[in-house]
Amino acid sequence: xxxxxxxxxxxxxxxxxxxxxxxxxxxxxxxxxxxxxxxxxxxxxxxxxxxxxxxxxxxxxxxx
Numbered sequence: 001x002x003x004x005x006x007x008x009x010x011x012x013x014x015x016x017x018x019x020x021x022x023x024x025x026x027x028x029x030x031x032x033x034x035x036x037x038x039x040x041x042x043x044x045x046x047x048x049x050x051x052x053x054x055x056x057x058x059x060x061x062x063x064x
Contacts, residue, residue, distance in 0.1 A: 005043060006039075008036065009036060009039060009040055
């Protein structure tokens with residue numbers, strides 16, 4: 001699963017940042033909001049794993 005954030009997810013994040021609940025409820029159905037939330041949580045998990053791996057590699061490189 002690619003860890004890049006798609007257009008719909010970016011749009012959802014932008015709408016969340018505006019904190020306009022009425023707009024969110026009109027624009028996204030409850031089931032679609034759940035799908036987007038799940039996708040973002042999965043991508044966060046992958047990005048966190050990647051970041052931890054990169055940090056460990058950098059630590060090993062610095063010890064050389």
